[in-house]
Amino acid sequence: MLDRRFIRENPAAVQAAVRVKGIDLDVDELLGLDQASRELRREVDDANTRRRSFAKEFAQADEATRERLRAEHDEQDEHLQKVSAELAVVNERLQALLLLTPMIPWEGAPVGPDDSANVTIRTWGTKPVFDFEPKDHVELLESRGWAEFSRARKVAGERAYALTGDMVLLERALLSYALDHLIERGSTVISVPAMVREEPLIGTGQFPAHREETYAITADSLYLAGTAEVALVGLHAGEILDARALPIRYAGISPCFRREAGSAGRDVRGLLRVHQFEKVEQFVICAADDDESDRWHFELLGAAEHLLQGLGMHYEVVECATGDMGAGKYRMNDINTWFPSLGRFRETHSCSSLHDWQARRANVRYRDADGTVRFAYTLNNTAIATPRLLAALVENYQTAEQKVRVPEVLRPYLGGRAEL
RNA sequence: GGUGGAGUCGCCUAGUGGCCGAGGGCGCACGCCUCGAAAGCGUGUGAGGGGGCAACCUCUCCGUGGGUUCAAAUCCCACCUCCACCGCCA
Numbered sequence: 001m002l003d004r005r006f007i008r009e010n011p012a013a014v015q016a017a018v019r020v021k022g023i024d025l026d027v028d029e030l031l032g033l034d035q036a037s038r039e040l041r042r043e044v045d046d047a048n049t050r051r052r053s054f055a056k057e058f059a060q061a062d063e064a065t066r067e068r069l070r071a072e073h074d075e076q077d078e079h080l081q082k083v084s085a086e087l088a089v090v091n092e093r094l095q096a097l098l099l100l101t102p103m104i105p106w107e108g109a110p111v112g113p114d115d116s117a118n119v120t121i122r123t124w125g126t127k128p129v130f131d132f133e134p135k136d137h138v139e140l141l142e143s144r145g146w147a148e149f150s151r152a153r154k155v156a157g158e159r160a161y162a163l164t165g166d167m168v169l170l171e172r173a174l175l176s177y178a179l180d181h182l183i184e185r186g187s188t189v190i191s192v193p194a195m196v197r198e199e200p201l202i203g204t205g206q207f208p209a210h211r212e213e214t215y216a217i218t219a220d221s222l223y224l225a226g227t228a229e230v231a232l233v234g235l236h237a238g239e240i241l242d243a244r245a246l247p248i249r250y251a252g253i254s255p256c257f258r259r260e261a262g263s264a265g266r267d268v269r270g271l272l273r274v275h276q277f278e279k280v281e282q283f284v285i286c287a288a289d290d291d292e293s294d295r296w297h298f299e300l301l302g303a304a305e306h307l308l309q310g311l312g313m314h315y316e317v318v319e320c321a322t323g324d325m326g327a328g329k330y331r332m333n334d335i336n337t338w339f340p341s342l343g344r345f346r347e348t349h350s351c352s353s354l355h356d357w358q359a360r361r362a363n364v365r366y367r368d369a370d371g372t373v374r375f376a377y378t379l380n381n382t383a384i385a386t387p388r389l390l391a392a393l394v395e396n397y398q399t400a401e402q403k404v405r406v407p408e409v410l411r412p413y414l415g416g417r418a419e420l
Numbered sequence: 421g422g423u424g425g426a427g428u429c430g431c432c433u434a435g436u437g438g439c440c441g442a443g444g445g446c447g448c449a450c451g452c453c454u455c456g457a458a459a460g461c462g463u464g465u466g467a468g469g470g471g472g473c474a475a476c477c478u479c480u481c482c483g484u485g486g487g488u489u490c491a492a493a494u495c496c497c498a499c500c501u502c503c504a505c506c507g508c509c510a
Contacts, residue, residue: 042470045479052441052479055491059438066490073490240430240467365467367430371449373467 001361002101004034017102020111020322025100033094040087047080099208102327103357109331110321117321118334124305125314127338132400136341137391138270140398141167149270158268159260159275163387166420167394170404171278171386173413174393175253178280178307178384182251185303187282189251192231195222200234203362205328205354212261228252228281229380233362236285240373241366247286247296251383254279271387272346280383285364285376293330293353293377300381301333301351307383308349310409313396314338316345328357335382337392348389351381 007014011027018025054076058069110119141147146167152160163171179189201207201223206214215224225231232252241248256279267273282303284296301317308315320332330353336345356375359365364376397405404420411418 038470041479045470048479052491055438055489058490061490070490077490242430371465 001098001357002103003360004098007031007101008034013104014101017104020105021102021325021327022113022323023100023102023327025097025102030094030097030101033090033097037087037090037094040083040090043083044080044087047076047083050076051080096208099202099361100327103330103355105322105325105329106331106353108319109325110319111323112321113323115321115324115334118318118324119321120316121319121333123314123316124309125312125338127314128340128396130340130398130400134340134395134398135402136270137395140394140402140404141271143402146394147271156275159273161271161274161387163390167390169414170393170406170410170420171390173410174384174386174390175278175280176413177310177410179251179253181307181310182280182282182303182383185299187249187251189253190232192228192235192252192254194225194228194231194255194257195220196225196230196234197222200230200237200362201225203237203358204230204233205326205358205361206230209327213259215257215259224257225254226258227256227279227380228254229283232281232283232380233358233364233378236364237362239364241285241364241376243287243366243368246366246376247284247292250281250283252281252283254281256385271391274387277385277387279385282381282383284379285359286379287366287368288356288374288377290355293355293379296379297331297333297351297353300379301335304335304349304351304381304383308335308337311393311407313392315348325352328352328354330355330357337389338396339392340395346388346392348385348392349382351379353377353379 002014007027007030011031015027017023018027054069054073058066058073061069110117112118135143138147138149142149144166146164148162148164149160152162183189195217198207198221201214206226214226217223229252231254232250236248256277258275260273260275263273282300284300286292286296305315305317315335315337318334318336320329320334325332332353333351334347335349335351337348338344339346355377358378359375364378365373366376367373393407394404397407399405399419406414406418406420414420
């Protein structure tokens with residue numbers, strides 16, 4: 001969400017952002033509503049001023065005068081009611097449009113409608129070379145008895161899965177590896193609610209634009225969050241933080257739920273796109289400073305790369321295009337990890353800077369050293385999302401004997417085992 | 421699921437219809453005092469919006485949303501959260 005004043009003063013920049021991000025938003029309507037809202041507000045304010053002085057007068061009047069005043073009041077009150085109602089209508093529509101306003105993207109972001117316009121900015125490592133016919137993760141897991149797919153789908157429908165035996169341990173190892181590394185880098189580990197209210201979903205930006213991607217628990221007016229980010233933003237919603245408390249750095253772990261409504265029929269096989277997964281998410285709330293935000297962006301990205309390098313996984317980092325990054329993002333870098341079975345990279349991480357777009361929605365502020373209250377900046381990045389990364393891992397580390405070699409960094413979490 | 425209590429400007433608190441357009445204390449900031457500090461004294465100290473070149477004027481917010489009233493922190497209704505107890509329970 002953008003600042004109303006900013007929109008008023010920079011309509012062309014907002015228009016441009018709407019265009020390159022492919023947002024369905026009528027900026028002219030927004031500007032008109034902003035103007036109308038301010039005019040009506042002025043009228044309501046004036047009416048309230050009169051109402052208040054009227055009450056004073058009434059309190060001091062004698063009974064006869066009061067009778068006369070009551071009649072006057074009805075007229076005034078009617079006007080106030082009418083204007084207030086008009087203002088409420090305008091504000092409701094205005095707020096709905098404001099929630100759709102996009103962050104102005106970084107000027108270096110490739111302009112394009114979707115991820116086809118993303119640009120690879122570096123790659124790390126090399127493709128694994130196999131002297132046998134490698135299996136994809138589904139074949140491998142099934143042949144080793146490491147997963148249940150059709151049985152799980154009997155229980156929970158399409159995209160459901162159950163990990164078995166060593167796969168459970170390997171997944172847990174991946175998560176532990178990520179948590180331990182993020183602690184070392186200075187984050188606070190935190191496990192957060194996966195069931196959340198509507199407010200934090202609006203706060204992060206999932207709602208209203210992506211409502212259909214979220215599971216609703218209607219009986220309790222709760223939703224299943226698609227990422228720990230929702231709770232992490234929500235934790236500090238409405239707060240005015242002390243500048244000395246910043247940056248706040250979290251490593252949040254939670255189950256994540258996604259309806260994948262927009263991807264129906266795609267990647268239905270295996271573990272690539274599932275409705276329920278586990279994720280360690282990096283999240284930062286920092287001061288409203290572009291340079292500082294950039295530093296954290298690369299710190300988060302660096303942490304994710306470090307984890308992948310430790311695992312010895314071949315990956316590429318891409319600069320995401322304006323149409324791919326989402327409304328709230330200032331800048332987004334995805335990391336795509338190599339999947340031998342696909343013969344290509346596939347998104348496993350996403351690092352985003354949102355500047356104050358998210359903090360403004362969630363009302364996360366801080367008091368600067370000079371006493372000024374500002375909206376904070378927020379950033380987030382995947383550390384480990386599994387089972388997608390787990391699938392990549394087993395595909396990359398499979399042997400001719402259908403075993404899986406364990407990367408050095410994970411062995412401490414698996415009782416020192418070098419092979420599964 | 422049930423019963424009872426509570427939610428006020430960072431923290432604690434006063435406030436049961438108009439004097440609240442919210443008082444006090446703590447904390448914090450600045451000043452005086454001091455060689456320096458502490459103590460003491462003094463001054464200031466919530467957020468958001470609108471108008472004005474400006475000093476300034478003005479509106480909204482006492483958990484949230486409605487309602488009653490000329491007038492609501494205060495009365496009524498619903499909800500949220502916290503605390504205590506009862507029931508159930510991994």
